[in-house]
Amino acid sequence: MNAIDEDDALIAAALKGSAYAWEKLVRRYEGRIYNLGLRLTGNSSDAMDLMQEVFLGVYRNLHRFRGDAKFSSWIFRIAHNKAVDMNRRKRLMTVSSWGDDGDSVDVLDTVPGESQQEPERQLNALQGNELVMAMLARLPLSQRLIVELKIFQGLTFEEIAGLQDISENTAKTRFYSALRKLKVQLEEDNVLS
Amino acid sequence: MSCPKTPHLLQEYFAEDLSSRPGQEIQKHLDQCAHCRAELDLLLSTRDQLEGWQEQSVPHWDRGMELFRREHRSPAQEQGFFARWQWFPTAASFAMLCLMLFNTTIVADGDGVSISFGAAGGEAQIARAMEQFSEQFSEQFSEQQQLEREALVARFEARQDNNNVQLLEAVMQQSQQATAENMELVYSYFEQQRLQDLQAMRAGYQELLDSDYQTIRSLQQLAQYVSYDDTLIPQ
The missing domain is CATH 1.10.10.10 (Winged helix-like DNA-binding domain superfamily/Winged helix DNA-binding domain)
Incomplete structure (x- = not known):
């Protein structure tokens, strides 16, 4: 069974309520998402927050995953969107430590x-x-x-x-x-x- | 010396497969243009620096398991084994109701088992079966009762005999003990009485001796007195 088939099998089992399948699915991707978070946010705490938000998003929308795209692409799309949302929230709360969103240079x-x-x-x-x-x-x-x-x-x-x-x-x-x-x-x- | 192609060329360099036709053209230009080559080397060096990233392990977290288990907990999992059989009482009640509604009769006799529905069929069979059953039962019951009665009487007699023997033994033992105790009492009484009489007799003899001695003394004193008086009489 290749990685994509294994992902599909795990998703199907998780949707039927298998906690083991869900945990295995999370374990397959948590490392990549956490490291992505570290590179995007620059610190472990925000990276953990981002990773948890990503997997919460995956969990909430797992039934919508159709399988016509790779699960890895789907999860990185979620991670991308969550990172943008998180950056926006941070900018609203404090002066950005994440840098500017856009190519324009802050004065x-x-x-x-x-x-x-x-x-x-x-x-x-x-x-x-x-x-x-x-x-x-x-x-x-x-x-x-x-x-x-x-x-x-x-x-x-x-x-x-x-x-x-x-x-x-x-x-x-x-x-x-x-x-x-x-x-x-x-x-x-x-x-x- | 700068090259006007550098930005566009390097943008495409990272997009194209270098084995493709545009890729080969880019490669050709890079072989000829030192400025573009130097710029590319610096960009590749920067990329290499980024690619030196070492994957870091994820700190411990619950992987959303608590949320998952909470939201996927089914009633069967919550209540355990017995929850799976919740339908059984309802099904049994329904089956009983059906049996009653269709007046179902199940008869098991010497000929086998027969099931009939409705009131018409089976009543004669039931009556016959009941009669046979009652006859067999009464015969068996009377024989059994006779045997039980005999056994009971024999058991009662044996127990009664045993009780009587035990009672006689107890009475005899009691009377033997009482006689022995009485004899001991009489003997001790006589012994005590004898000792008392002996003491009384001794005391009597002593008293008699004492009185005899006193009498002798009195007589001696009288005799002395008499002899003294004789001396006082003038001759």
Whole structure:
């Protein structure tokens, strides 16, 4: 039985009330969703919140899953939407720690000061996952999502365009912009270090 | 020296399969243009940096199991085994009602078992079966009763004899004990009486001796007195 068939079997069993099937289904995807959350939010607590919201959404809508798409695509669509919702809620409550949603640059971000210099200094000391999270944290959410979907989830630009309801060219442009921005950051950090 | 094709070319680089025709054209340009090549190398290096992400394990959580179990709990699971048989009393009542409504008669006799519906059939068979059953039952009952009675009488007699023997033994034992006790009492009484008489006799002899001694003393004193008086008489 391949992964897709196994997903379908687990979904069917979970819909009939099998707690074991539900748990197995969650275990198959929780790692990928949690790591996605870490990269998008930059911290474990928000990543857990996002993961729980995603699986709650999956649970509530499992009966609507028709099986004409892959379950993995469906769950990442939910994760994408939940991440956007979560970012919106956070922006309403506090000054965004997730960066801007969109390609426009926040006016405050252009003002030099300690808040800008501090992350750069920290970036030099970071390694591995923390470095990646710190790099991604400085991108707007729309670019961060494209980087996530393209690099970490391996989606094509066509799939990303469909998921985000944008044109394929916009998706390509955003990805290229994001990568360039990250490249510039790394160059600056290398110069500073 | 910059290249005007760089942005578009690199955007397409990440979108296209390099084995395709557009991909091959991109590759050809990259082989010729040092600026685009250098820019691409930096972007690939950045991508590699991101791809160095190590998968982190998920902290412990309940995986929505509590919610799942709460919402999928069926009444059968809640109430256990007996809940599965809730239909049985209703079905049994319904079956009984049907039997009554159709006046169903089930007869089991020496010829076998027969089931009949309605009042017309089976009454004679029932009467015959009941008669046979009552005859057999009365014969069996009287024989059994006779045997039981005899056994009861024999048991009663045996028990009565046993009781009588036990009673006689008890009476004899009681009387033997009483006689022995009485003899002991009489003996002790006589013994006591004898001792008392002996003491009284001793006391009597002692008293007699004492009085005799006193009499002798009195006589001696009288004799002395008499002899003293004789000396006082002038000769």
